[in-house]
Amino acid sequence: MIGTNFIYSVAGLMFWAFAALSAADRANPKRFGNAGFYALLGVSFLFGDRIGDTGNGVLVLGLVAIAGSGAMGRGARRTTDPRERQAEATRRGNRLFLPALVIPATALFGTLAFTAMPRMIDPKQITLVALTCGVILALAIGYAWFRPRPAMPFSEGVRLMDGVGWAAVLPQMLASLGAVFALAGVGQVVGDIAGAAMPDGSLIGAVLVYAIGMTAFTMVMGNAFAAFPVMFAAVAMPLLIGRYHGDPAIIAAIGMLAGFCGTLMTPMAANFNLVPAALLDLKDKGAVIRAQVPTALPLLAVNIVLLYYLGFH
């Protein structure tokens, strides 16, 4: 059955290509740091299921050692300059959009088509499998049209990857930290504190603690998924649903969305807030967060109002 094994093989081989190209980049004084980091990521994608839990833990320590010691830096590979690009953009015209649009189009039609073949394609991974197919198709079109040297797409890819750097694995690291937190019972303790902070006998007080607690805990963990079980157990279940007889579906759904408002405001949500800033070469790494706060705060207020007026009928 085609599923994660297919996606992860493609990703693993790509990271090994990134590692080889980084190692060969003599103009970059930190080339071996980059190469080591990408090589380890390749191992994780290709062999992660075979090296055991402790083996994966050691692999993570390797990634942390390389990133934490400042051994990574941007490569110095040459690409085309703005004038060459402008000339080529004029010459090639709107056809340049086609390969870029092949990826979402394949992802869309693949998702629809693969749903009909649950025995061939893992139903849980349909969209990612379709996306991977789209990437391979677009790459094939790129090779046929531009006739680049075989390594050229990966050389251009590593240029973008270097811009993201170690931040690429921060989301995966935070998800893993969440697993350790769960094992250590952090949620229970945070829940007890939130419960103790609760003003007695006030519905609006309980709604506020729940919604703002979701936002705040999401900001610390970088992920509303980690905050939801904690705040639901601490406030929603005993008070909003237990004592005030709120509708569980509404309390859960809108509470989660209050958490999403927190995701918009925290550097811990690296894949949404720091990675785009790196990919767009922004000078201020907090610029995306600052663009989001004026939407996130009013939206949090809306969620609180919706919880209060829709949740208890």
Added chain:
Amino acid sequence: MLVLAGIAVILAGFLLRFNPLLVVAVSALVTGLAAGIAPVAILAAFGKAFNANRYVSAVYIVLPVIGLLERHGLQERARGAIAALKGATVGRLLIGYLLFRQITAALGLTSIAGPAQSVRPLVAPMAEAAAERQGVRPGGDAIPAMAAATDNIGLFFGEDIFIAIGSILLMKGVLEGYGIVIQPLHLSLWAIPTAIAALLIHGGRLWWLDRRLARAA
């Protein structure tokens, strides 16, 4: 109480600007030790979860295609296409993108767009080209940051309307843990009011951005 030391490590590490990967690893160690878990067991738990969450980092497979297209002028073409379009403003462009992102995410198509797939190669250069025509000086952070923000907001407040997305399944699982059985559709319907509010609030900000630029010009 001692297990909260890990959260303190995260906050302190971020404020003191240590490398975040290092901060997360130290926080995991401190939390585990405070709970009386052996170091090797902490390492194994961390490694297991890291391996299980690889799909988060799989999206980087789009970078070679995007990089190749950029080499051949994709960003410049995206700018040119907007510059040739009369009446295109940064606000209108991003409101259109916000709607597109919310609707496709609500249909479960969360990975067809994103910072690597669409914002860097297409949306950000288009937004910059439109803003430059409205008198914004090129090279600033504000317009590309707004493009990335619009992508996130569209995704977050669209995806929860889809019944098979991770957050819906998580809520269903947690509720079942308390003996409350709810259909995913029922949860996803209640994401619609917030989705509309997000469209109005963020769309309103983008409309206001156009007005501000028109007045300054």
